[in-house]
Amino acid sequence: MSSTSKDAVTLRAKRSKKPSDGKMRRNVEIFVLSAPAILLFVCFVILPIVLGAYYGFYQWKGYGLPSKTGKFVGLQNYITAIKDPAFQAAILHTFEVVIGSLVIQAPLAINEILANFGINGPDWLADPKIAIWTLLLLISWKYVGFAVILMLAGMQSIPDELYEAAKVDGASFWQMQRSITLPLLAPTLRIWVFLSMIGSLQLFDLVYIVWGKYVSTTAGVSTMATYMVREGRGAGNYGYGSAVALIIFVISLIIALVYQKFVLNRDLDGAVTEQKEAEKRARKRAKEVQHREVAALASEVK
Template sequence: MTSVRDEISTGPSAPEGIGTGGGGALLTPPPTPRTDRAVSVRSDRVSRWMTRAELALLLGPALIVFVGFVILPVLMAAYYGFFSWSGFGPATDFIGLRNYVTILSDPDFHEALGHNAFIVVASLVLQGPVSLALALLLNRRLRFQSLIRVLIFVPYVIAEVVVGIGWGLILQSAGGLNSMLDKLGLGAIAADWLSDPAIAIWTLLIIISWKYIGFAVILFLAGLQGIPDELSEAAAIDGASYWQVQRYIVLPLLGPTIRIWAFLSIIGSLQLFDLVWIVWGQFASSTAGTSTMATYMVSNGRNAGSYGYGSAVAVVMFLISLAVALVYQRFVLSRDTAGALTGASALGRKTR
């Protein structure tokens, strides 16, 4: 082991990430780790062993749990994906890539993938501008400011199960929404929001947006607070209108936050499971046209007793997400500093 000191420079940089929030600050380059000179100076053998023991004590438990229950299952999925396996006993029926061939040629999977793709794009297009506009509107000192923020955040805090059951009852054919439309004399608009294949995916999109827009607004508000007021004030003094200030000063500075939000939203959309499963369930989701890769994985994997096949679907999902993430990082996030991706993902992986 080289001296403790030499490694400081080569050490990784912890992203400042979350701490500083806001505009550029969310993505500030990582601080160089501080080491305590007092300790590293006495680098005799005893203290080096002490250091190792301390490190093992501090890092050991987290590493064991993490590797055992996050990394290992992912590797297991990669392994079982090559087998036809019912989940009991050792997997012996090695079938090579046949699971993958089946997945990639299954029209049901194509359909699910298409739904995921639609939700990725539509979430960005719908939620992005709306939540940006709301954040800009709310980014001023208002009466009841904290109350407004808490209330906007409520859907994000409520469990998916509650959201699913509540919306399911509201949107069913004889549910609250249709009855309300009737009362308002808009009975003509009433529809089978959940079961009509032409509408259901839009319904899903609305439910997702309802649940996750609050998170985007809060994230953008956090970003806006990191933009110094002086910039907008200076521009206003120079004669810029309110909209010019927002367009040419605030939005560009909010860029990093927007890009991070978009990333979280994309990954969340690709992994979408809970809401679809709760509102539509296994069978209705495929007939109503709201199935996703994750619901496909559970219906055709565990619920069909084909664990090998389910694992292969998981691997495909993972590779698709990874490819999207890498492309996004390469072409969109590349202008922000490295480490930003990881830093801000911490904000919440449940964004969709």
């Protein structure tokens, strides 16, 4: 074999190794760049969940090690929380907030505003029949701005040419909204629903500030988070509070996974499909370039 042919074979072998070397280098770069974020996630998310589950097995006052200063009760804390009517009511109130916060997006006018007009309205905060609606309106008033920003961002990504073409075809305003705006705004709407649901499941601060940890129960607006604080830290039973926290986490995780599986996956599948198609085209172009180079080398050898 001539030296030229040997060089061609060597060059071809080096070129065949490049894709695997590049993939390995890419994996190393991904690992190095993502390691700090993964470490923070493990330390501040995964580890607290594991510790919370561990604390939930003890009747513990919150000081010292649970195994030394607490009493091991096994699954009793979890069983007590699930069977407690107050916690069941808190779960019901939380889901009422989840559904209501998605439906109601309007500001609230309460007793003080009505009193300025000489109208004596009902007790918006203490009446159990009305307090939950007051909470829903407060949440809607607080977060409607965030929803508007999301919708505006989603609508700005819709090309104006689509509306212009629809006008040329004689489409009315409502036909354009039904056929253009809503379908193209659907991914933004799905993300907004997801964020609203997760935020409502973890609702605590608004209820705690307006109603307090005790009045919220009598007013019928207690949530899972307020129950956790009241029966955990407030009662000095941190083990029971940890058990309730883990139950809240499991409920939120199940809802998030189900929503992602049946709602968000259509967006993820589209993004993944486009990425796979782009990678497929890139590999095809790389093979074509490699074949042309090999053919050129073979012609030089001849």
